[in-house]
Amino acid sequence: MLDAQNNPRFIAAALAASDDCIKVIGLDGSLQFMNEGGQRVMEVDDFSRFKGCPWPDFWQGQGNADAIAALDEARAGRSARFTGFANTAKGNKRYWDVKVSPIVNDDGQIDSILSISRDITALKAFEDEQMLLRNELAHRIKNILALVQAVASQTLKDGADMAVAKPAFLSRLAALSRGHDILINSQHNSTQLRELAVAVAAEQAAGRVVFDGPDINLSAKCALALTLAFHELATNALKYGALSNDTGMVSLTWKIRSEWAQPTLDLVWAESGGPDVSLPSRRGFGSRMIEKALSSYVGGTSRVDFNPDGLVFSLSAPTSNLAEF
Numbered sequence: 001m002l003d004a005q006n007n008p009r010f011i012a013a014a015l016a017a018s019d020d021c022i023k024v025i026g027l028d029g030s031l032q033f034m035n036e037g038g039q040r041v042m043e044v045d046d047f048s049r050f051k052g053c054p055w056p057d058f059w060q061g062q063g064n065a066d067a068i069a070a071l072d073e074a075r076a077g078r079s080a081r082f083t084g085f086a087n088t089a090k091g092n093k094r095y096w097d098v099k100v101s102p103i104v105n106d107d108g109q110i111d112s113i114l115s116i117s118r119d120i121t122a123l124k125a126f127e128d129e130q131m132l133l134r135n136e137l138a139h140r141i142k143n144i145l146a147l148v149q150a151v152a153s154q155t156l157k158d159g160a161d162m163a164v165a166k167p168a169f170l171s172r173l174a175a176l177s178r179g180h181d182i183l184i185n186s187q188h189n190s191t192q193l194r195e196l197a198v199a200v201a202a203e204q205a206a207g208r209v210v211f212d213g214p215d216i217n218l219s220a221k222c223a224l225a226l227t228l229a230f231h232e233l234a235t236n237a238l239k240y241g242a243l244s245n246d247t248g249m250v251s252l253t254w255k256i257r258s259e260w261a262q263p264t265l266d267l268v269w270a271e272s273g274g275p276d277v278s279l280p281s282r283r284g285f286g287s288r289m290i291e292k293a294l295s296s297y298v299g300g301t302s303r304v305d306f307n308p309d310g311l312v313f314s315l316s317a318p319t320s321n322l323a324e325f
Contacts, residue, residue, distance in 0.1 A: 023115040026112060027113065041094075059085075074102045074110070081099045084098070098118075192218070201234045201252065210250070214255065222322050229294050241271045251268075264317065265316065268313070269312065272310045276309075
């Protein structure tokens with residue numbers, strides 16, 4: 001059996017093979033030794049350039065303060081640990097998990113310090129991504145709850161006929177669920193306007209809603225608001241408008257207008273071929289939601305016109321607002 005403890009060649013080979021950066025630091029904080037594996041991960045071509053340099057100087061900001069504190073702990077005979085950013089010799093940023101311990105000689109005195117640094121850049125990036133996802137999820141949940149609250153307060157308001165209000169409320173929740181499913185299945189934190197419109201509006205009247213427009217990315221907040229708007233428009237068209245007979249059609253078109261300082265989305269839902277349209281005696285939830293709530297969610301303006309030959313909904317909003325979470 002190989003006596004690894006007393007075999008210098010084995011120890012040298014192990015240090016060279018390690019992906020940890022193993023260093024010996026003098027009590028004055030100067031760098032004295034770095035293993036071959038450490039030189040590899042630190043991208044050091046010539047260790048002599050760094051030998052004798054103050055080890056804490058490799059760290060910046062909080063990392064520098066943590067390195068100095070760790071050395072103080074080691075001089076006092078205690079181990080210390082910290083994490084922080086430090087560049088490689090070639091200037092590439094890395095995130096390290098560092099353990100610092102005292103090295104005791106045969107007389108029981110501390111004569112140097114051992115530092116072992118492990119590159120955890122990938123783990124740090126993963127943790128940062130998870131934090132971004134959690135923050136995005138929190139925003140998304142808040143937006144959903146705000147929409148549900150608005151739907152509930154308007155649909156189930158005092159004096160509402162529950163026989164009518166309950167199915168309307170459940171239908172609106174189902175529309176929000178479909179929009180959320182699209183967001184969940186997306187490979188990004190946004191979804192396409194066309195994909196959303198087809199999923200929500202065309203589902204209720206296959207072949208009778210025509211879509212035309214360029215690719216537009218929508219944030220979760222805007223996508224859910226537009227989901228509810230398309231649902232209300234399609235539901236109204238099926239009950240009273242162009243989709244309530246066998247001949248009516250809906251044209252949903254959008255374009256980017258660039259003549260202003262800020263590019264703007266112009267979207268139009270136009271119905272034709274349905275029953276004659278007259279101005280309703282009162283504004284229902286759909287009209288109020290579309291003209292007020294939707295406008296605030298996308299940061300633009302919207303309106304519903306009850307033209308005699310068909311209802312027309314129009315929306316205008318800066319494209320930059322559509323991607324904001």
